[in-house]
Amino acid sequence: MTLEADVLADYPAEVRIPAELVASTLAAANAETPRVLVVLDDDPTGTQSVADLPVLTRWEVEDFIWAFGQAKPAVYVLTNTRSLDPAEAAARNEEVVRNALAAAGSPDGGVGSSLRLGFVSRSDSTLRGHYPLEPDVIAATVADVSGEQTDGVVLVPAFPDAGRITIGGVHYMRGTGDAAGTLTPVSDTEFAKDATFGFTTSVMADYVQEKSQGRFAADSVVVLDLNIIRAGASAADASDGAQISANAIADAIEAATDSTPIVADIVTENDLRALSLGLEEAERRGKKLLYRVGPPFGRARIGQEIRTELSGAEAYAGNTPSEAGGLIVVGSHVGVTTRQLKALTEQHSAARIVEIDVEKLLGAHADSHLDHTVGTVVEALRSGDVIVHTSRLLIKTDDPAESLRIARTVSAAVVAVVNRTLKTFPPRFVIAKGGITSSDVAAHGLEIRHAIVRGPMLPGIVSLWEPVDGPAKGIPYIVFAGNVGDEQSLADVTRKLSNTF
Numbered sequence: 001m002t003l004e005a006d007v008l009a010d011y012p013a014e015v016r017i018p019a020e021l022v023a024s025t026l027a028a029a030n031a032e033t034p035r036v037l038v039v040l041d042d043d044p045t046g047t048q049s050v051a052d053l054p055v056l057t058r059w060e061v062e063d064f065i066w067a068f069g070q071a072k073p074a075v076y077v078l079t080n081t082r083s084l085d086p087a088e089a090a091a092r093n094e095e096v097v098r099n100a101l102a103a104a105g106s107p108d109g110g111v112g113s114s115l116r117l118g119f120v121s122r123s124d125s126t127l128r129g130h131y132p133l134e135p136d137v138i139a140a141t142v143a144d145v146s147g148e149q150t151d152g153v154v155l156v157p158a159f160p161d162a163g164r165i166t167i168g169g170v171h172y173m174r175g176t177g178d179a180a181g182t183l184t185p186v187s188d189t190e191f192a193k194d195a196t197f198g199f200t201t202s203v204m205a206d207y208v209q210e211k212s213q214g215r216f217a218a219d220s221v222v223v224l225d226l227n228i229i230r231a232g233a234s235a236a237d238a239s240d241g242a243q244i245s246a247n248a249i250a251d252a253i254e255a256a257t258d259s260t261p262i263v264a265d266i267v268t269e270n271d272l273r274a275l276s277l278g279l280e281e282a283e284r285r286g287k288k289l290l291y292r293v294g295p296p297f298g299r300a301r302i303g304q305e306i307r308t309e310l311s312g313a314e315a316y317a318g319n320t321p322s323e324a325g326g327l328i329v330v331g332s333h334v335g336v337t338t339r340q341l342k343a344l345t346e347q348h349s350a351a352r353i354v355e356i357d358v359e360k361l362l363g364a365h366a367d368s369h370l371d372h373t374v375g376t377v378v379e380a381l382r383s384g385d386v387i388v389h390t391s392r393l394l395i396k397t398d399d400p401a402e403s404l405r406i407a408r409t410v411s412a413a414v415v416a417v418v419n420r421t422l423k424t425f426p427p428r429f430v431i432a433k434g435g436i437t438s439s440d441v442a443a444h445g446l447e448i449r450h451a452i453v454r455g456p457m458l459p460g461i462v463s464l465w466e467p468v469d470g471p472a473k474g475i476p477y478i479v480f481a482g483n484v485g486d487e488q489s490l491a492d493v494t495r496k497l498s499n500t501f
Helices: 004-008 019-029 044-049 061-068 088-105 135-144 204-211 238-252 269-284 296-301 335-347 365-381 400-424 433-446 490-497
Strands: 036-042 053-056 074-078 116-123 152-156 162-165 168-174 180-183 223-224 262-263 289-293 327-330 352-356 386-390 431-434 452-456 461-466 477-480
Touching: 004 162, 004 168, 004 180, 019 238, 019 269, 019 296, 036 044, 036 088, 036 296, 044 053, 044 074, 044 296, 044 386, 044 433, 044 461, 044 477, 053 061, 053 088, 061 088, 061 452, 074 296, 074 433, 074 477, 088 116, 088 135, 088 452, 116 135, 116 296, 135 289, 135 296, 152 269, 168 204, 180 296, 204 262, 223 238, 238 269, 269 296, 289 296, 327 335, 327 400, 327 433, 335 386, 335 431, 335 490, 352 365, 365 386, 365 400, 386 400, 400 433, 431 433, 431 490, 433 477, 452 490
Parallel strands: 036 074, 036 116, 053 074, 116 289, 152 262, 152 289, 223 262, 327 386, 327 431, 352 386, 431 477
Antiparallel strands: 053 452, 162 168, 168 180, 452 461, 461 477
């Protein structure tokens, strides 16, 4: 058993850095030429750590013009590429980057041609996703459009709010409950056995070598360990300590060129802020960087404070909640989701439970099964909340492509149920549990094109979107990753929003 305290014993204490220091540093750097981070989010759960930023589920030039017109430091683009095969994922990344660059230079965007863009490839804190394909495509597209070459790709999978941290170049998952205080290498968890994106190592340099099939050797990876991130720990003044760390980080990546992989240790929010200042310093010195990151990186990189969790009243602010029941949609099959679903169904006795049978979806009578499911859901919403979940038996094969096909079939059914329900009897709220599930429900089930992420429903891990257009306008939409929270989390969020729980 690995104890977190033992692993951290060899490293300095964190450098305490207020978010305002990061924000003011960025404001000074961007005073003449504003910069916006375009976050290509491979599922919608990347928004769970930020607040008051625009979200796009479509990425035409006019969509970016709307987003840039919000005058925010970042915009999230829901690419949903974790559900696509590599060729489709590559094409989508390229399209997003080209359209974002076109919009940034458009005189119709209200932002002028001087807007600078930075690109963030947001992916999973448990290392699943199209890596290195996505940052490769982003770098190649930027080079093709602007001629700008990428010096380094910064990998920051850590998500401390959800218990994923990186120490000594090794990525861990924190234990909970009786195992609190322990660390498990993420390669020893269920996530490493993912049918499509599995991996064998938690050592980030080795992970880079494995996933790049040797294109990047492990010994070529720059590791920003906690000795570098926390270089300013001994300084008496916080701003002095932050500057010392920033310089140490920028010095460490000075030699990066041709998309050199750069891995960062992160244990706390202060570490993320120190890294953000260091990356800003490196870019001030002329380094061109892309980012491949977990959810909280964006918050730290733009100097945003940690938003306190929203109350039920705040979730409905500005809108009159419907008297209908709420719709809770569960598609994820990871263990924590199944446990959360069990807790919710046991505690919410007033809710109607409707199962989408995956075996029936893959059979000859899929349409009739969907018709019956929609009818049941609509009728039940008239009197209270409805929990719709896919059957818990996970059907998968040894063929990654076939596993993705099955996942898409199931997701399409979930989307159909939500969309037909919305247009028949709109629910009070919608919660979608699972990455692919919440993406497809947002873009297709609720037909959201533009939204504002208002903040978290639980600290740092569950996001509330306010749709600003389409048939779901005014209905709170909760994006709930499959692999976050404890057993009570789904029940806790539902209780905030429900009028029958």
